[in-house]
Amino acid sequence: MCSSLLLQLDNLSCVRQQKILFSNISLQLTAGELLLIEGPNGSGKSSLLRLIVGLLPPSEGEIFWQGSPIHKKYQAYTEHLHYIGHANGLKLGLTVRENLQLQSLSLSLTKNISLILSQLQLTQNQDTQAKFLSAGQKRRLALAKLFLFPKRLWILDEPLTALDQTTQELFLAQLAIHLQNGGIGMVSSHQSIFLKDTIPIKNLRLGI
Amino acid sequence: MTLKTVWLVFYLELVLLLRRSQEWLHPLGFFIIVVSLFPLIFTPNTELLQKFIPGYIWLAALFANILAIENIFLADMEDGNLEQLFLSQLPLTLLILTKLCARWLVAELPLIFFIPLLGLLFNLSAPTVIILCVSLLLGTPILICIGSLCVALTLGLRQQGILLGLIILPLVTPTLILGVTCVQQFQAGFSILGPLAFLAGVSVFTITLLPWVIASTLKISYE
Numbered sequence: 099m100c101s102s103l104l105l106q107l108d109n110l111s112c113v114r115q116q117k118i119l120f121s122n123i124s125l126q127l128t129a130g131e132l133l134l135i136e137g138p139n140g141s142g143k144s145s146l147l148r149l150i151v152g153l154l155p156p157s158e159g160e161i162f163w164q165g166s167p168i169h170k171k172y173q174a175y176t177e178h179l180h181y182i183g184h185a186n187g188l189k190l191g192l193t194v195r196e197n198l199q200l201q202s203l204s205l206s207l208t209k210n211i212s213l214i215l216s217q218l219q220l221t222q223n224q225d226t227q228a229k230f231l232s233a234g235q236k237r238r239l240a241l242a243k244l245f246l247f248p249k250r251l252w253i254l255d256e257p258l259t260a261l262d263q264t265t266q267e268l269f270l271a272q273l274a275i276h277l278q279n280g281g282i283g284m285v286s287s288h289q290s291i292f293l294k295d296t297i298p299i300k301n302l303r304l305g306i
Numbered sequence: 307m308t309l310k311t312v313w314l315v316f317y318l319e320l321v322l323l324l325r326r327s328q329e330w331l332h333p334l335g336f337f338i339i340v341v342s343l344f345p346l347i348f349t350p351n352t353e354l355l356q357k358f359i360p361g362y363i364w365l366a367a368l369f370a371n372i373l374a375i376e377n378i379f380l381a382d383m384e385d386g387n388l389e390q391l392f393l394s395q396l397p398l399t400l401l402i403l404t405k406l407c408a409r410w411l412v413a414e415l416p417l418i419f420f421i422p423l424l425g426l427l428f429n430l431s432a433p434t435v436i437i438l439c440v441s442l443l444l445g446t447p448i449l450i451c452i453g454s455l456c457v458a459l460t461l462g463l464r465q466q467g468i469l470l471g472l473i474i475l476p477l478v479t480p481t482l483i484l485g486v487t488c489v490q491q492f493q494a495g496f497s498i499l500g501p502l503a504f505l506a507g508v509s510v511f512t513i514t515l516l517p518w519v520i521a522s523t524l525k526i527s528y529e
Binding site: 148151152154155176177184185186187192196203 | 394
């Protein structure tokens with residue numbers, strides 16, 4: 099197995115409620131590559147992402163992380179992974195700061211938290227409970243952990259929903275930096291995502 | 307490092323529960339009202355009341371427990387936090403255990419604190435109140451563990467409430483019997499060590515093993 103090969107999907111199929119969502123998806127992602135998953139509603143984008151994260155077992159096929167199946171070394175796999183699903187994974191009763199503490203699992207946040215908060219325009223709300231934030235602000239808060247705790251693999255389900263233009267651009271810029279630093283990205287989206295030409299993007303269309 | 311993280315998770319869970327006042331107010335209010343209604347359906351005979359009220363308090367605690375745990379995982383499922391728990395670097399069993407501890411502190415311990423007051427209301431003797439408290443102190447962890455397991459089993463079903471009652475109540479019957487036996491044996495003048503030791507044993511057994519079972523069940527019902 100080639101050492102630079104990081105994530106590999108081998109013949110993945112997903113059957114939910116006796117309906118085949120997708121079958122025989124095989125692809126490889128190496129450092130610096132982005133996989134863009136497109137498709138209409140209900141085509142299985144979220145299911146594919148949840149499969150890759152290991153929240154759903156595949157009906158058929160296998161997922162390899164650095165050459166070994168993910169369920170064999172699951173803890174070592176999730177250590178490298180950021181997953182943000184449809185639900186943001188925020189605790190609505192906790193404040194912005196407390197949510198970040200919970201995500202980092204530490205009281206002392208490592209990186210410069212105020213810089214990230216100001217970039218995401220959340221500085222004024224850092225002691226507001228998450229339930230009082232708008233949908234876009236919640237999404238921004240969910241994305242904050244990507245920038246605060248660097249991990250190699252970003253798996254994001256519709257990251258651009260509810261974000262305004264500035265934050266979308268900020269997110270895309272951060273995504274580009276992440277990829278240039280040798281990270282891997284997997285993003286499902288309705289909208290088309292524009293990055294610099296130098297970044298290799300693989301496209302996967304589901305539901306055709 | 308791990309201990310610090312567990313403490314943080316526990317602390318934030320507590321903050322969350324205390325901010326949602328219904329989590330501890332509903333079981334407590336329900337418990338007090340149900341117990342205070344009891345004399346109304348009986349002839350106001352103090353001796354009879356003193357004989358029956360400890361068992362009835364246990365029964366009320368059983369019902370209040372259902373209220374206390376019925377949405378223990380619901381918010382986590384809806385806001386996507388459950389997924390993040392599955393992906394967390396901390397063992398899921400440990401996270402579940404912290405959740406159960408926080409829930410017990412917030413929703414069950416206040417019931418026990420109120421028992422001396424209820425004892426005053428029904429003119430129970432001080433030793434009876436103490437034994438009632440001790441039996442509930444040992445018994446409520448069992449109730450919360452078994453209850454959470456049933457919640458995990460029925461996660462994502464509609465009309466979970468009634469179903470939960472139907473599943474939990476038969477499962478906790480042994481706990482009820484042991485707990486009530488403690489008080490009854492004391493009132494009859496026998497030694498209570500036997501049922502108390504049994505209750506403590508079952509309590510330790512559930513606290514150590516059930517979080518692990520709950521974690522596995524959660525994973526299965528989440529898929």
